[in-house]
Amino acid sequence: MEKIPILRMGEFLLVTIQIDMHDQLALKLQDDLSNAIQKNASKGVLIDISSLEMVDSFIGRMVADITGIGKILGAETILVGMQPAVAITLVELGLSLPGVATALNVERGMALLRRKIDADGADVGSH
Amino acid sequence: MSALTKGESPLRSEHDIVLARQQVRRLTQELKFSLVDQTKMVTAASELARNALIYGKGGAMHWEVLQVESRTGLKLRFADEGPGIPNLDLAMTDGWTSGTGLGMGLTGAKRLVNDFEIDTKVNGGTRVTITRWK
Numbered sequence: 001m002e003k004i005p006i007l008r009m010g011e012f013l014l015v016t017i018q019i020d021m022h023d024q025l026a027l028k029l030q031d032d033l034s035n036a037i038q039k040n041a042s043k044g045v046l047i048d049i050s051s052l053e054m055v056d057s058f059i060g061r062m063v064a065d066i067t068g069i070g071k072i073l074g075a076e077t078i079l080v081g082m083q084p085a086v087a088i089t090l091v092e093l094g095l096s097l098p099g100v101a102t103a104l105n106v107e108r109g110m111a112l113l114r115r116k117i118d119a120d121g122a123d124v125g126s127h
Numbered sequence: 128m129s130a131l132t133k134g135e136s137p138l139r140s141e142h143d144i145v146l147a148r149q150q151v152r153r154l155t156q157e158l159k160f161s162l163v164d165q166t167k168m169v170t171a172a173s174e175l176a177r178n179a180l181i182y183g184k185g186g187a188m189h190w191e192v193l194q195v196e197s198r199t200g201l202k203l204r205f206a207d208e209g210p211g212i213p214n215l216d217l218a219m220t221d222g223w224t225s226g227t228g229l230g231m232g233l234t235g236a237k238r239l240v241n242d243f244e245i246d247t248k249v250n251g252g253t254r255v256t257i258t259r260w261k
Contacts, residue, residue, distance in 0.1 A: 022142050023141050023144070053166065055170070056170050056173040057174060057232060058173075058177065083166075084163075085162045085163045085165070085166040086166060088167075089163070089167050090170075092167065092235075093174075093235035093236075093238065093239060094221055094235045094238065
């Protein structure tokens with residue numbers, strides 16, 4: 001069966017979506033990621049969509065849902081590498097992905113994740 | 128004009144949504160649409176193909192290359208034989224959904240194209256026609 005690989009990098013998970021996903025595959029990725037966050041006690045998830053030539057409302061919803069699920073399970077999600085044409089189209093479609101953090105590429109996404117996690121750690125420590 | 132100016136793709140399964148958007152990508156590339164315009168048309172097609180499948184219980188996407196004087200365009204018609212949309216005004220409201228979506232399908236698709244027409248009848252199916260000009 002088709003599957004999108006989830007790579008574990010220490011306390012982070014990295015997903016690179018390289019194919020045009022049908023809806024069930026997107027939902028399966030959502031399930032797989034939720035399970036992987038829980039199993040590995042991951043603190044962060046990077047979803048690289050630099051190969052995606054289109055994000056419609058279904059994929060947008062999946063990304064927003066993963067972000068929400070991740071938050072409940074204690075992981076920050078960052079969407080990285082969105083192509084400009086995809087970003088322009090998404091906004092015009094009416095999806096601004098509120099609550100979803102984004103970064104230009106994997107490297108910046110990783111740096112952002114670290115900052116977010118360090119900041120959270122500091123918050124917890126101060127209480 | 129190229130030999131093939133019209134055709135259709137079935138919308139019977141989820142995989143057909145992927146095939147429909149790939150077809151629209153190919154057509155817009157052949158017509159030399161800009162990358163942003165390609166992406167808008169492909170995204171609109173994806174939304175409407177999904178609507179035809181989920182709410183309309185399946186149908187087809189008909190495509191046609193338009194050539195009016197020096198203008199080139201692509202027209203797509205999504206036709207289903209589903210239950211139709213009882214309250215079109217409501218369906219054309221942002222964020223309204225009768226199903227599991229985000230409610231961005233119809234209104235979102237409309238914003239991504241130059242012309243948008245919808246023809247629906249209760250128990251008589253729905254036809255959504257969109258056109259984007261180069």
